[in-house]
Amino acid sequence: MSKPRLVVVGNGMAGMRTVEELLKLAPDLYDITVFGEEPHPNYNRILLSPVLAGEQTLEGIVLNPREWYAEHGITLHTGSPVVRLDRTRRKVETADGRSADYDRLLIATGSRPFMLPVPGADLPGVIGFRDIADVQTMIEAASRYRQAVVIGGGLLGLEAANGLKARGMTVTVVHIAPWLMERQLDATAARLLQQTLEVRGLRFLLERQTAELIAGESGRVCAVRFKDGESIPADLVVMAVGIRPNTALAEAAGLHCNRGIVVNDTLQSVTDPRVYAVGECVNHRGVAYGLVAPLFEQAKVCANHLARYGIARYTGSMTATKLKVTGIDLYSAGNFTGGAGCEEIVFQDAGRGTYKKLVLKDNRLVGSVLYGDTLDGAWYFELMRDGTDVAAFRDRLMFGRQHLGDSGHGDAQARVQQLPDTAEICGCNGVCKGQIVAAIRDKKLFTLDEVRAHTKASSSCGSCTGLVEALLAATAGGDYSTAPSKKPLCPCTEHTHDEVRAAILAQGLKSIPETMRALNWKTPDGCPKCRPALNYYLLCAWPGEYVDDAQSRFINERAHGNIQRDGSFSVVPRMWGGLTNPKELRAIADVAEKYNAAEVKITGGQRIDLFGIRKEDLPAVWRDLAAAGFVSGHAYGKALRTVKTCVGRRWCRFGTQDSTGLGVKLEQATWGSWMPHKFKMAVSGCPRNCAEATIKDFGVVCVDSGYELHVGGNGGIKVRVTDLLCHVKTEAEVIEYASAFIQLYREEAHYLERTAPWVERVGLAHIKARVVEDADNRRRLAERFRLAQASAQVDPWSARAAGAAPHEYVPLAVLT
Amino acid sequence: MNALHDGWIEIGHIDDIPRQGARVVAAPGGNIAVFRTVDDAVFALADRCPHKGGPLSQGIVHGHQVACPLHDWRIRLDTGQAVAPDEGCAARYPVEVVAGLVRLRLLPDSGCPNA
Ligand code: SRM
Ligand SMILES: Cc1cc2nc3c(=O)[nH]c(=O)nc-3n(C[C@H](O)[C@H](O)[C@H](O)COP(=O)(O)OP(=O)(O)OC[C@H]3O[C@@H](n4cnc5c(N)ncnc54)[C@H](O)[C@@H]3O)c2cc1C
Ligand code: SF4
Ligand code: FES
Numbered sequence: 001m002s003k004p005r006l007v008v009v010g011n012g013m014a015g016m017r018t019v020e021e022l023l024k025l026a027p028d029l030y031d032i033t034v035f036g037e038e039p040h041p042n043y044n045r046i047l048l049s050p051v052l053a054g055e056q057t058l059e060g061i062v063l064n065p066r067e068w069y070a071e072h073g074i075t076l077h078t079g080s081p082v083v084r085l086d087r088t089r090r091k092v093e094t095a096d097g098r099s100a101d102y103d104r105l106l107i108a109t110g111s112r113p114f115m116l117p118v119p120g121a122d123l124p125g126v127i128g129f130r131d132i133a134d135v136q137t138m139i140e141a142a143s144r145y146r147q148a149v150v151i152g153g154g155l156l157g158l159e160a161a162n163g164l165k166a167r168g169m170t171v172t173v174v175h176i177a178p179w180l181m182e183r184q185l186d187a188t189a190a191r192l193l194q195q196t197l198e199v200r201g202l203r204f205l206l207e208r209q210t211a212e213l214i215a216g217e218s219g220r221v222c223a224v225r226f227k228d229g230e231s232i233p234a235d236l237v238v239m240a241v242g243i244r245p246n247t248a249l250a251e252a253a254g255l256h257c258n259r260g261i262v263v264n265d266t267l268q269s270v271t272d273p274r275v276y277a278v279g280e281c282v283n284h285r286g287v288a289y290g291l292v293a294p295l296f297e298q299a300k301v302c303a304n305h306l307a308r309y310g311i312a313r314y315t316g317s318m319t320a321t322k323l324k325v326t327g328i329d330l331y332s333a334g335n336f337t338g339g340a341g342c343e344e345i346v347f348q349d350a351g352r353g354t355y356k357k358l359v360l361k362d363n364r365l366v367g368s369v370l371y372g373d374t375l376d377g378a379w380y381f382e383l384m385r386d387g388t389d390v391a392a393f394r395d396r397l398m399f400g401r402q403h404l405g406d407s408g409h410g411d412a413q414a415r416v417q418q419l420p421d422t423a424e425i426c427g428c429n430g431v432c433k434g435q436i437v438a439a440i441r442d443k444k445l446f447t448l449d450e451v452r453a454h455t456k457a458s459s460s461c462g463s464c465t466g467l468v469e470a471l472l473a474a475t476a477g478g479d480y481s482t483a484p485s486k487k488p489l490c491p492c493t494e495h496t497h498d499e500v501r502a503a504i505l506a507q508g509l510k511s512i513p514e515t516m517r518a519l520n521w522k523t524p525d526g527c528p529k530c531r532p533a534l535n536y537y538l539l540c541a542w543p544g545e546y547v548d549d550a551q552s553r554f555i556n557e558r559a560h561g562n563i564q565r566d567g568s569f570s571v572v573p574r575m576w577g578g579l580t581n582p583k584e585l586r587a588i589a590d591v592a593e594k595y596n597a598a599e600v601k602i603t604g605g606q607r608i609d610l611f612g613i614r615k616e617d618l619p620a621v622w623r624d625l626a627a628a629g630f631v632s633g634h635a636y637g638k639a640l641r642t643v644k645t646c647v648g649r650r651w652c653r654f655g656t657q658d659s660t661g662l663g664v665k666l667e668q669a670t671w672g673s674w675m676p677h678k679f680k681m682a683v684s685g686c687p688r689n690c691a692e693a694t695i696k697d698f699g700v701v702c703v704d705s706g707y708e709l710h711v712g713g714n715g716g717i718k719v720r721v722t723d724l725l726c727h728v729k730t731e732a733e734v735i736e737y738a739s740a741f742i743q744l745y746r747e748e749a750h751y752l753e754r755t756a757p758w759v760e761r762v763g764l765a766h767i768k769a770r771v772v773e774d775a776d777n778r779r780r781l782a783e784r785f786r787l788a789q790a791s792a793q794v795d796p797w798s799a800r801a802a803g804a805a806p807h808e809y810v811p812l813a814v815l816t
Numbered sequence: 817m818n819a820l821h822d823g824w825i826e827i828g829h830i831d832d833i834p835r836q837g838a839r840v841v842a843a844p845g846g847n848i849a850v851f852r853t854v855d856d857a858v859f860a861l862a863d864r865c866p867h868k869g870g871p872l873s874q875g876i877v878h879g880h881q882v883a884c885p886l887h888d889w890r891i892r893l894d895t896g897q898a899v900a901p902d903e904g905c906a907a908r909y910p911v912e913v914v915a916g917l918v919r920l921r922l923l924p925d926s927g928c929p930n931a
Pocket of ligand 1: 562
């Protein structure tokens with residue numbers, strides 16, 4: 001049977017990226033034919049600016065050489081524009097008389113430069129800035145003529161002007177708006193930019209409207225005349241006033257177009273589902289994008305559907321802009337002009353030539369403009385993308401990620417560029433700045449993951465991530481594709497944590513292999529990052545029903561102990577609320593002696609740790625402990641750890657409530673529950689807070705009138721004090737609120753996200769709305785938690801002591 | 817467990833090893849980790865990570881790799897080599913499955929310099 005035929009019209013960035021993505025998913029599905037109007041194979045259009053400026057060569061910007069097409073069995077016709085599309089006969093025809101039949105058609109015709117409709121616009125010497133031919137025209141003109149005029153002071157116009165200047169021309173930029181790049185910059189940043197460019201020799205005429213281009217004796221353009229009557233000499237005019245989606249072919253074929261071919265979330269024409277379209281020629285939900293990052297996201301989704309997986313959706317992108325003029329640092333993203341309900345934070349240092357503006361709405365970052373110091377651009381973009389609630393660190397937001405007080409890098413003034421090469425960046429793995437910079441340079445690293453893989457920096461506790469990203473930005477320079485608008489769960493998938501969780505519920509996915517199949521995983525059985533996450537998400541979605549996959553758990557959770565550096569294990573039995581008694585202590589002492597525990601220690605969580613237990617002995621240790629009434633303390637799990645308590649009203653002269661008793665009740669209600677990360681609680685008997693409840697995931701501070709409930713604290717890598725959730729009157733309420741809060745966290749947080757970053761990401765208001773203000777919802781959450789607990793509160797230790805999972809502890813064979 | 821000709825030793829049935837998991841064989845020269853991957857391929861490596869000696873048998877098995885439980889180095893099961901950019905290797909032992917029975921030889925393959 002012959003393969004279905006895919007015809008691609010447009011051999012540019014979006015079209016070929018779609019084909020590449022398709023080949024990754026389904027290499028042999030289609031017979032592919034590509035038509036390109038330009039005589040070249042696919043090249044990186046973005047790099048035309050550096051080519052013009054003489055910093056790159058044309059050969060150096062080819063993305064897919066002709067051999068690539070041949071290798072993949074793709075028929076390529078270059079210099080062969082498609083002029084007719086017959087949807088009834090499913091056929092395209094080209095200007096040079098070729099034709100091709102299709103089963104699926106992909107239109108990726110990009111856009112055309114918009115040429116001002118003024119007299120003389122068609123004269124020789126008047127061009128746009130779009131393709132290799134334009135660049136060749138400009139390079140040639142620069143060798144023969146002197147005066148260049150660029151109409152349009154946007155991104156493209158400034159890059160053209162900079163390139164022509166570098167090639168020795170006298171360049172004037174004419175712009176209709178009162179300041180440059182008015183769609184990306186506010187007036188202040190634009191002024192700074194203009195000053196820098198003026199120092200480099202560019203001239204600017206702002207608020208000038210072009211009336212006419214005048215021809216000289218040779219017939220070539222010789223001057224530009226403005227509405228106010230003034231005119232300036234010009235041997236070359238580059239129009240960079242905007243682009244228009246290239247929809248002529250689609251329109252003639254009756255496809256619905258409205259400033260772009262109108263497509264749905266699967267990148268299919270709304271008129272004809274056999275016709276797909278991606279790139280600048282497309283209008284998706286009313287937006288036509290003009291930057292590659294969103295087009296590449298479209299390409300992924302489109303390929304997914306062409307490959308017949310049919311699960312991805314394109315829902316739009318957030319974009320960020322950088323100016324590619326060497327030596328100028330400029331970054332802009334989102335809504336930087338503000339407007340109703342927005343607030344602005346502005347920082348300006350004229351002496352250093354830096355300017356930063358952050359726009360906030362409802363305590364979330366919605367836009368940013370950075371000039372002169374763009375180090376934190378990626379971080380701001382992340383905050384925007386994730387919709388992070390910035391209320392907690394708003395006062396330090398402007399000063400960047402380094403200023404959030406990461407432990408070990410406390411010197412808030414030390415900016416990463418000023419650090420010496422010997423400065424230790426990653427405390428966990430002992431990696432210093434020089435090593436990271438060298439690796440980025442020598443190994444051509446572009447992403448955080450690559451730096452982690454090559455240097456180990458930031459791969460353990462993660463507190464130095466901001467510094468490493470800053471080094472990346474400073475060393476490698478920002479790459480246009482480094483900030484995808486969504487962050488996949490791991491390299492095995494394109495889906496985010498939230499998308500995966502939603503799909504599990506919506507599609508009723510019940511196992512890890514089923515989830516991987518339905519969501520088109522790229523690896524046969526995932527990796528150590530996604531498998532534990534999926535296992536947890538399934539467990540949370542289908543309590544009592546999902547069968548836990550031990551092989552997808554990290555060894556500590558699989559063996560129910562903490563693995564030590566020498567391969568032995570530690571054992572921490574649960575001590576409810578930190579209470580114990582002579583019988584329990586005696587049992588622990590006996591176990592310690594009988595199994596040769598190398599050390600016995602009181603933990604920071606008010607219980608006892610037995611170190612150096614051999615793995616083979618674990619079941620027997622647990623059997624002895626179970627006989628004394630102990631259950632697992634889950635000191636190894638992404639689960640409820642401890643409930644720390646203080647003495648409280650029973651003994652303490654200040655105690656207002658029975659904090660110890662309440663702690664025990666809380667622990668009994670919540671132990672055994674699997675969570676996205678570990679979860680710690682504490683109950684203090686009065687505001688002196690001896691149990692340190694205000695750095696716990698859920699903390700209770702007893703007061704005379706009842707109980708203050710606190711959430712989102714963390715005492716670990718980055719200390720975070722809790723937020724006050726609310727005040728309640730009874731112990732029963734404390735348990736209900738705690739259950740509801742835990743369940744919300746279980747259902748919403750990303751795997752390995754503790755409550756502190758989760759609360760910061762979604763905002764306290766989000767949590768209050770669901771746990772405090774909506775009593776019905778709180779009860780429902782607490783009920784779902786109770787239901788899940790029914791199947792979770794099974795002591796894993798006694799089960800194993802009684803013989804469960806023996807293969808985990810006994811060798812397969814002992815050879816002598 | 818039976819000693820066979822040529823130094824092959826029968827160590828158990830493939831079903832005794834969890835899929836995407838490993839079992840340890842205690843041998844005179846140190847523990848050997850015997851892995852079973854998702855596609856039921858079986859591999860054997862010295863149970864010592866080339867990094868700091870972590871027990872590879874306790875790691876998460878994915879594809880034809882295992883992630884060391886101590887510091888997450890990735891080791892290829894077919895060669896014993898650490899996945900780049902990490903460098904090092906764990907000795908590899910000949911292993912085969914005949915009619916469901918797993919057989920091992922205690923003489924490591926050559927090719928791993930620090931074995
Ligand atoms: C045993 C104990 C230290 C001690 O001797 O006191 C301990 C030991 C470990 N902690 Fe801890 N932590 C212990 C209390 C704490 C505390 C204090 C507390 O709970 O009151 C904290 C800070 C409070 C907090 O979590 O907010 C703490 C913050 C951490 C962190 C950083 C967490 C964070 O969110 O920043 C890690 C790393 C992680 O989880 O990724 C960690 C990880 C670890 C690990 C599991 C490291 C590892 O992955 O192997 C250590 C296991 C050692 C072992 O083999 O047993 N441990 N760890 C404490 C056990 C308490 C218990 O009874 O269960
Ligand atoms: C100078 C310059 C600098 C840029 N800098 C950046 C930047 O820094 N960052 C960024 O994100 N973006 C930048 N862009 C924008 C980016 O290049 C475009 O968004 C991207 O190339 C659009 O991809 P596309 O596939 O939709 O269109 P294109 O890449 O233009 O591809 C469309 C192709 O289809 C061909 N075609 C058109 N009609 C037909 C037909 N009927 N038959 C056959 N072929 C046809 C065209 O000739 C063209 O080759 C820049 C653009 C330019 C011009
Ligand atoms: S117990 Fe905690 S603080 Fe101590 S070394 Fe281990 S992880 Fe670090
Ligand atoms: S011992 Fe294996 S990664 Fe460190």
